[in-house]
Amino acid sequence: MAAVLEWSGVEARALRLASRLSVRDFAALLGLAVRTVTNWERLGAKTRPRPDTQAILDTALARLEPAGVLRFEAMLAQLGRASAAPAPEGPRLWEYETWTEDIERAVAAASRQDFVVASNLLERWRTRWPARELDDRGLYLFARTTTLAGDLQRDRGVLLGPWSASRSYADARSVFGQLGIPRRVAQLDLSLAVVAEMSGDLRGAASRYEELSRDGRLSGRDQLRARLWVGTALDKQGLHSAAMPLMASAIRGFEAADEQEDWATAHQKLALAHRGAGNLAEATRLISVAQAAGSGTSPLHHVRLATAHGHVLLSDRATAEEGLAVLDKAAATAATYGMSHQLHSIEGIRKGFELGGGAFQFR
Structure with a gap:
């Protein structure tokens, strides 16, 4: 979600243009005088709205639909470097609009794990123009496209190498840094x-997560x-007791923020930490909570949850056969996508189950 640390006339104008409102309609939306909005746009970065008005602008930004957020960030990058003239060989206005629409369509397809x-949708734009032919709006869209390509590569397990998630994320991070959009840089970190x-x-990873x-x-x-991911990295190292409080803290935070899917995912990860510590009853309970909360989510989420469930079931000889069946279904879905x-x-x-002679051994 887009965020502005401090509003000036520049950000306010970008929000109005992203909302596709006239000055008069934008002022009415905010409950302010038309003259106030006019002054913001005239003075630009030299003016700062009052603190109460800053909060009103925060609310208006939070209510933008995803396409509006994309327009806001692209417009802000463009206004922030208004003196830079676009290269004549670069994209035309209608191409920018089509590019933005294709990004939105790619996001929707990725949520269904429709990777192809x-x-x-993304690759048709990534190689269309050299970076030197793109103005700031084009560079912003290029960086968004490259970030999404990295997400697809990560979800498909292509992590390292020239055409991988790590390379795509690093390239996108460089462009967002050039454009001066620190939130995007941190997200890529x-x-x-x-x-x-x-x-x-x-x-x-645990160290970097802790910093972030x-x-x-x-x-x-x-x-x-x-x-949450600090806890995940610690849990994978066998440091289950250190991981659990961090995961529980993240669960409380997600609950307070009404982040249902993240809340469910955190329960799944905490279940695995309890499984690793040998607390199978609590692991089973937490998996049940995650399953009850995770309906209607993506195929990737379902595969991750089923994998965790199967892992827990395999840890008890009495439920091992059920666990293998759950993993079979998860593997079939993963292969499909x-x-x-x-x-x-x-x-x-x-393999861990087989090496354990039909059950996992706990330390």
Whole structure:
């Protein structure tokens, strides 16, 4: 979600243009005089609305639909560098609009794990123009496109190398840094930490998550996610007792913020920490909570939840057969959608079970 640390006339104008309102209608929306909005746009960065008005602008931004948020950030990047003339060879106005629409369509396709459609929508733009031919609006859209490409590569398990999530995230981070959008830079730092964890660098990931859980550039939700993921990285190192309080703290934060899916995911991760510590009754209870809260979510979420459930079931000889059946279904779904990282995780759980002679051994 977009956030503004302090509003000036520049950000206010970007919000009006992103909302596609006239000065008069924008003033009416905010409950302010037309003259106030006119002065903001005339003075630009030289004026700062009063604190109570800053809060009104925060609320108006929070109510923008996702497409409006994209327009706001792109417009803000463009207004912030108004003196830079766009290269004549670069995209035309209608191409920017089509590009923005394709990003939105790719986000929708990715939420369904329709990787082929999402990739096709993104790749048609990633290589269309050299960076030198893009103005700030084009660079912003390029960075958003590259970030989403990284998300797709991460979800498919393509983590390292020239055409990988780590490379895409690093490229997008560089462009957002050039455009001066610190929130996006911090979000990509968080994504790079996730890739490090998925690649096996658990200590490095835990350290980076810890830093980002206190990073004011991130939204409250992303800070809570970073706190949860510190616990995840610790749990994967066998430090279950250290992981549990962090995960429980994140659960309380997600509940206070009404973040239902994150709340369910946190219960799933806490269940695995209890499983690792040998507390199977509590692990089973927490998985049940996550399952009850996670209906209607994406195929990827369902596979992750089923994998965790199967892992817990395999930890008890009495439910091991059920656990194998749950993992079989999860693997079939993962294969259908091309989730290679999830398939690798399921295979690792199966091997651990077989090496344990048909049950996991707890330390």
